[in-house]
Amino acid sequence: xxxxxxxxxxxxxxxxxxxxxxxxxxxxxxxxxxxxxxxxxxxxxxxxxxxxxxxxxxxxxxxxxxxxxxxxxxxxxxxxxxxxxxxxxxxxxxxxxxxxxxxxxxx
Amino acid sequence: xxxxxxxxxxxxxxxxxxxxxxxxxxxxxxxxxxxxxxxxxxxxxxxxxxxxxxxxxxxxxxxxxxxxxxxxxxxxxxxxxxxxxxxxxxxxxxxxxxxxxxxxxxxxxxxxxxxxxxxxxxxxxxxxxxxxxxxxxxxxxxxxxxxxxxxxxxxxxxxxxxxxxxxxxxxxxxxxxxxxxxxxxxxxxxxxxxxxxxxxxxxxxxxxxxxxxxxxxxxxxxxxxxxxxxxxxx
Numbered sequence: 001x002x003x004x005x006x007x008x009x010x011x012x013x014x015x016x017x018x019x020x021x022x023x024x025x026x027x028x029x030x031x032x033x034x035x036x037x038x039x040x041x042x043x044x045x046x047x048x049x050x051x052x053x054x055x056x057x058x059x060x061x062x063x064x065x066x067x068x069x070x071x072x073x074x075x076x077x078x079x080x081x082x083x084x085x086x087x088x089x090x091x092x093x094x095x096x097x098x099x100x101x102x103x104x105x106x107x
Numbered sequence: 108x109x110x111x112x113x114x115x116x117x118x119x120x121x122x123x124x125x126x127x128x129x130x131x132x133x134x135x136x137x138x139x140x141x142x143x144x145x146x147x148x149x150x151x152x153x154x155x156x157x158x159x160x161x162x163x164x165x166x167x168x169x170x171x172x173x174x175x176x177x178x179x180x181x182x183x184x185x186x187x188x189x190x191x192x193x194x195x196x197x198x199x200x201x202x203x204x205x206x207x208x209x210x211x212x213x214x215x216x217x218x219x220x221x222x223x224x225x226x227x228x229x230x231x232x233x234x235x236x237x238x239x240x241x242x243x244x245x246x247x248x249x250x251x252x253x254x255x256x257x258x259x260x261x262x263x264x265x266x267x268x269x270x271x272x273x274x275x276x277x278x279x280x281x282x283x284x285x286x287x288x289x290x291x292x293x294x295x296x297x298x299x300x301x302x303x304x305x306x307x308x309x310x311x312x313x314x315x316x317x318x319x320x321x322x323x324x325x326x327x328x329x330x331x332x333x334x335x336x337x338x339x340x341x
Contacts, residue, residue: 013185023199
């Protein structure tokens with residue numbers, strides 16, 4: 001690939017990515033939003049986090065398929081309980097990494 | 108003796124970095140992996156850094172590299188990038204609720220750094236603590252620096268850190284687990300999260316690509332709003 005083509009590609013990718021990040025902020029920030037929309041946006045974080053997380057735990061491969069008995073899911077259970085109990089982000093990250101590392105040694 | 112302004116800036120930076128470190132740490136293995144792949148696809152470390160600086164979106168960058176290797180057209184790579192990153196529309200919308208009092212001039216800079224991970228950290232912080240746009244900007248830019256540095260390092264040599272060392276691959280997953288728990292403050296959030304997680308798993312194995320994230324989130328939040336009266340009664 002020619003250097004100039006690569007530069008055009010990266011600028012194009014950067015531009016469309018930036019639009020998805022910038023448009024809602026520029027349109028919505030500082031505006032009075034209808035109640036249902038605030039309620040909807042309030043549920044979005046829990047929805048996105050769960051939608052990001054669950055497939056990482058129970059699916060794998062290409063093409064993707066469901067596989068339950070993976071270290072990702074097994075380690076997630078104690079990590080989840082620890083997070084629920086302590087509400088400590090740093091502690092949860094460290095414990096999760098430690099358990100996943102140990103699981104890699106054992107399994 | 109440091110002036111008041113200096114110590115204020117120092118506080119914002121310290122607070123921001125204290126929130127950003129799990130993200131920065133989690134980006135290292137991802138960034139190294141990306142750099143190695145990109146280098147194998149024929150990119151120079153400087154080209155890798157250029158992409159990480161302008162795009163700053165992990166999954167889109169991985170997809171772009173695999174499309175580049177298979178000889179895809181520039182326009183189709185750009186279009187795919189747009190589709191993969193549509194989920195940022197939701198994150199940016201959710202963050203906008205907390206930025207009504209922020210100076211409008213810094214919003215374009217803030218928008219640049221919205222990723223899955225910085226969004227998750229900043230959103231919890233805005234909701235539960237005395238957070239402001241300056242600290243949020245520190246989170247975004249610290250993550251950005253970590254991403255750029257690790258992708259470039261991966262481009263020079265992917266062999267610095269052996270794969271799977273110290274369970275570092277699990278840093279982002281455990282961060283998501285804890286941030287999700289912060290969000291589950293009542294029945295409607297728990298039900299929404301269950302719907303989102305279950306539909307994301309089903310969609311992820313039936314629909315190619317990562318559109319499942321945005322589809323499942325919209326479905327779950329919409330059902331959560333529609334069913335809210337019923338949820339309150341249960």
